[in-house]
Amino acid sequence: MKQAKVRLYVEHPLGQGQSVPLERDQAHYLFGVMRMGVGDPVLLFNGVDGEWRCAVAEAGKRGGVLVCEEQTKPLQMPPDLWLMFAPIKKARTDFIVEKAAEMGAAKIMPVQTAFTNSERIRQDRLQAHAVEAAEQCGGTFVPEVRDLQKLERVLAEWPEDRQLMFCDEAEVGSAKRLGAAEGGKWAILIGPEGGFSEAERAKLHAHPQAHVVALGPRILRADTAAVAAMTLWQQALGDWA
Amino acid sequence: MKQAKVRLYVEHPLGQGQSVPLERDQAHYLFGVMRMGVGDPVLLFNGVDGEWRCAVAEAGKRGGVLVCEEQTKPLQMPPDLWLMFAPIKKARTDFIVEKAAEMGAAKIMPVQTAFTNSERIRQDRLQAHAVEAAEQCGGTFVPEVRDLQKLERVLAEWPEDRQLMFCDEAEVGSAKRLGAAEGGKWAILIGPEGGFSEAERAKLHAHPQAHVVALGPRILRADTAAVAAMTLWQQALGDWA
Numbered sequence: 001m002k003q004a005k006v007r008l009y010v011e012h013p014l015g016q017g018q019s020v021p022l023e024r025d026q027a028h029y030l031f032g033v034m035r036m037g038v039g040d041p042v043l044l045f046n047g048v049d050g051e052w053r054c055a056v057a058e059a060g061k062r063g064g065v066l067v068c069e070e071q072t073k074p075l076q077m078p079p080d081l082w083l084m085f086a087p088i089k090k091a092r093t094d095f096i097v098e099k100a101a102e103m104g105a106a107k108i109m110p111v112q113t114a115f116t117n118s119e120r121i122r123q124d125r126l127q128a129h130a131v132e133a134a135e136q137c138g139g140t141f142v143p144e145v146r147d148l149q150k151l152e153r154v155l156a157e158w159p160e161d162r163q164l165m166f167c168d169e170a171e172v173g174s175a176k177r178l179g180a181a182e183g184g185k186w187a188i189l190i191g192p193e194g195g196f197s198e199a200e201r202a203k204l205h206a207h208p209q210a211h212v213v214a215l216g217p218r219i220l221r222a223d224t225a226a227v228a229a230m231t232l233w234q235q236a237l238g239d240w241a
Numbered sequence: 242m243k244q245a246k247v248r249l250y251v252e253h254p255l256g257q258g259q260s261v262p263l264e265r266d267q268a269h270y271l272f273g274v275m276r277m278g279v280g281d282p283v284l285l286f287n288g289v290d291g292e293w294r295c296a297v298a299e300a301g302k303r304g305g306v307l308v309c310e311e312q313t314k315p316l317q318m319p320p321d322l323w324l325m326f327a328p329i330k331k332a333r334t335d336f337i338v339e340k341a342a343e344m345g346a347a348k349i350m351p352v353q354t355a356f357t358n359s360e361r362i363r364q365d366r367l368q369a370h371a372v373e374a375a376e377q378c379g380g381t382f383v384p385e386v387r388d389l390q391k392l393e394r395v396l397a398e399w400p401e402d403r404q405l406m407f408c409d410e411a412e413v414g415s416a417k418r419l420g421a422a423e424g425g426k427w428a429i430l431i432g433p434e435g436g437f438s439e440a441e442r443a444k445l446h447a448h449p450q451a452h453v454v455a456l457g458p459r460i461l462r463a464d465t466a467a468v469a470a471m472t473l474w475q476q477a478l479g480d481w482a
Contacts, residue, residue, distance in 0.1 A: 102465050104457065137459045216345065216481040217317065218378045224343050227468040235473060240457040
């Protein structure tokens with residue numbers, strides 16, 4: 001059996017014998033760029049039905065059809081982990097979203113803090129990055145990227161049953177660790193490049209569900225901090241444990 | 242006392258009362274871009290003498306002089322950790338070097354594996370990225386970036402007293418963890434995008450100092466894997482412990 005070289009996300013139900021129509025740019029990629037033809041295998045996932053080995057049934061310049069042959073992976077949900085971060089320069093924001101999808105966040109929440117420069121984000125572009133990262137990393141789930149929200153408001157509406165791992169840059173070098181926390185619903189909050197304001201820090205330190213954590217003795221950029229924090233969490237409480 | 246807004250790496254001795262001449266582009270940055278003048282504070286480090294608060298003594302378009310006033314940090318050496326990785330696309334290779342400096346690697350070693358595309362790297366450019374990362378992250382040490390070496394040769398000359406954390410992509414989803422290893426001299430090896438060859442994997446699995454480690458259930462890109470692996474190591478055996 002030929003091995004599938006391409007793995008694509010589609011917004012269409014997948015199941016035994018299911019036909020899946022292709023969008024124009026996916027058809028262009030498969031048949032134009034990758035030079036595939038009828039019978040060639042492609043892996044599809046939709047974030048719900050797991051991963052399916054499909055075969056090309058029709059190949060055209062503007063479209064095509066794949067047919068699902070065999071489920072190759074069940075849906076693997078990541079833990080119920082939100083990644084909250086303050087958007088930074090474009091390339092690094094893209095990286096954070098990509099990393100969050102690879103590392104297994106369930107939801108990605110850009111938040112506006114006192115020292116966040118960005119007033120808005122391109123949610124659609126960031127969502128596309130999350131899809132691409134899921135295609136690359138072999139995941140069967142795509143985390144939702146939310147629109148930009150004010151941190152203040154997110155904290156005001158904080159759900160009672162969700163813990164918060166607060167990576168406080170001002171704690172650099174301290175011994176604050178995740179410790180003997182329990183799993184379940186969590187969020188990780190990474191600070192903006194300029195740190196949090198004193199008012200924000202006070203509110204976060206006083207937050208009943210917050211766990212203040214130091215990420216080693218050096219100051220990390222936000223994208224590095226995101227990966228490091230998710231590694232610690234996944235290893236202690238998530239699906240790396 | 243005015244707070245220093247700029248932190249620079251210099252290749253010059255630092256010590257009480259020491260004068261430090263500036264290079265042309267550093268002078269341009271301080272006096273042209275940042276509009277600093279005589280008396281303004283700047284933080285300097287050279288990877289050896291810790292971090293010093295200096296004051297501008299002479300400011301010119303093509304040069305200038307700073308004078309060291311007070312040591313603000315002693316030299317903080319990272320643990321004796323090498324980061325070995327197979328160079329990938331330019332931007333991601335730059336990121337790996339930056340991340341390695343932030344996360345506290347002592348030496349950064351690009352290695353050529355069977356499936357590495359790059360035949361050469363720009364060592365000087367990568368070293369400059371390591372310097373910039375050290376300037377940003379508040380570190381007082383700059384890891385050396387070595388020139389590209391063949392993995393085969395590095396393994397053939399492997400020092401007997403150094404352990405090797407081998408992050409094997411083929412182990413994704415397995416329970417292989419760093420476990421109860423001892424600290425001391427270590428290296429982390431991250432695979433290339435295409436994975437290791439069967440011959441390389443066999444050699445690495447048979448290596449007496451190798452510890453095979455899985456980085457969770459999803460396939461990580463090389464730059465993500467580098468940060469995740471350094472996080473696990475620093476937390477278990479390094480200066481995050």
